[in-house]
Amino acid sequence: MTVPFVDLHTQYLTIKENIDNAIKQVISESAFIRGRFVDVFENEFSEAMGIKHCVSCANGTDALYIVMKGLDLQSSDEVITTAHSWISTSETITQAGGRVIFCDTDPDTFTIDPLKIEEKITKKTVGIIPVHLYGQSADMDPIIAIAKKHNLWIIEDCSQAHLAEYKGKKVGTMGNAGTFSFYPGKNLGAMGDAGSIITNDNKLAEFCQLFARHGGKGNHIIEGINSRMDGLQAAILSAKLPHLKSWTLARAKHAQYYSELLSQNKNIILPKVSNWNSHVYHLFVIKAINRDNLQKYLSSVGIATIVNYPKALPFYPAYNYLNHSIDDFPNAFDNQKKILSIPMYPELTLESIEYISININKFYNC
Numbered sequence: 001m002t003v004p005f006v007d008l009h010t011q012y013l014t015i016k017e018n019i020d021n022a023i024k025q026v027i028s029e030s031a032f033i034r035g036r037f038v039d040v041f042e043n044e045f046s047e048a049m050g051i052k053h054c055v056s057c058a059n060g061t062d063a064l065y066i067v068m069k070g071l072d073l074q075s076s077d078e079v080i081t082t083a084h085s086w087i088s089t090s091e092t093i094t095q096a097g098g099r100v101i102f103c104d105t106d107p108d109t110f111t112i113d114p115l116k117i118e119e120k121i122t123k124k125t126v127g128i129i130p131v132h133l134y135g136q137s138a139d140m141d142p143i144i145a146i147a148k149k150h151n152l153w154i155i156e157d158c159s160q161a162h163l164a165e166y167k168g169k170k171v172g173t174m175g176n177a178g179t180f181s182f183y184p185g186k187n188l189g190a191m192g193d194a195g196s197i198i199t200n201d202n203k204l205a206e207f208c209q210l211f212a213r214h215g216g217k218g219n220h221i222i223e224g225i226n227s228r229m230d231g232l233q234a235a236i237l238s239a240k241l242p243h244l245k246s247w248t249l250a251r252a253k254h255a256q257y258y259s260e261l262l263s264q265n266k267n268i269i270l271p272k273v274s275n276w277n278s279h280v281y282h283l284f285v286i287k288a289i290n291r292d293n294l295q296k297y298l299s300s301v302g303i304a305t306i307v308n309y310p311k312a313l314p315f316y317p318a319y320n321y322l323n324h325s326i327d328d329f330p331n332a333f334d335n336q337k338k339i340l341s342i343p344m345y346p347e348l349t350l351e352s353i354e355y356i357s358i359n360i361n362k363f364y365n366c
């Protein structure tokens with residue numbers, strides 16, 4: 001048996017007619033850039049999120065950059081973000097002209113540790129970017145309290161957490177803005193690159209819209225960039241959005257089944273979910289003793305796994321200039337040695353989950 005890490009083609013086949021029709025329609029109207037399909041998706045997504053504005057853009061990385069430009073980031077401004085994420089979260093801080101200040105993570109949930117944020121705040125700090133990593137919300141209440149106290153903005157990086165909730169609130173609706181990626185492998189994925197910004201702030205939405213589209217059409221009010229969602233991606237996303245809830249439920253069911261089959265195995269730690277969170281399991285990440293050999297063994301029996309991510313961000317060469325040491329981020333460092341993402345996607349079969357779990361247990365002789 002072989003189990004891929006994700007299976008985008010199987011998902012396509014389940015809604016082939018909808019997707020094919022969506023693509024045909026865009027082609028028949030030549031609505032390739034902007035146009036009604038993009039407007040429709042923006043409206044549908046903001047409605048699904050229960051928020052006033054959705055501004056689409058080219059990808060989730062641009063979404064972060066555009067919002068930071070909208071929040072008027074100045075050079076030497078400091079932005080605090082998590083030590084454990086995909087590099088988009090931190091590289092865009094630098095791109096937008098700011099300085100990256102990393103903060104360690106909670107050992108169990110992999111999200112930014114609110115208890116360690118305040119010690120990072122200086123006179124230059126302007127904002128915080130929590131990441132709802134792997135599909136679970138960061139602990140937002142203390143983060144919001146710190147932001148209020150120090151007059152900081154919050155951008156929620158929701159690229160791995162479409163529809164995730166914190167105390168009944170959707171991620172992306174608690175900060176000044178939320179940013180999403182619709183990269184094909186994300187929980188809501190296009191068939192190419194796409195992203196969006198959501199916010200209740202009228203002015204911020206207006207700026208993002210202008211900035212992402214050359215500062216305005218016909219009348220360039222500011223200099224902007226070119227970051228547009230194309231019509232094909234928008235129509236594909238509109239075809240997929242109605243299924244997102246049931247896909248999310250399927251992920252949660254798979255997580256439950258993994259947990260049942262693996263709960264007796266003392267060599268691994270299953271994902272911990274804070275009781276106020278609904279986790280959407282973009283990734284199912286276990287912590288494993290002897291991780292590298294487990295990964296090799298699983299590969300030898302046809303099971304694809306990935307380490308998301310092999311290093312915490314401060315330990316990549318790109319951040320050598322910050323001169324950090326392991327002791328600065330002990331939790332993120334400890335996690336980078338143990339984490340392993342095992343297959344998780346809505347179309348994963350029960351047989352596959354059993355096969356994966358049996359093999360994990362077999363590796364440890366239990």
Ligand SMILES: *Cc1c(COP(=O)(O)O)cnc(C)c1O
Pocket residue numbers: 059060061062085086088089131157159160180181182183193194195
């Ligand atoms: C995927 C991702 C992004 C960037 O999205 P792209 O669409 O690939 O640019 C940003 N942050 C996180 C946490 C992500 O997982």
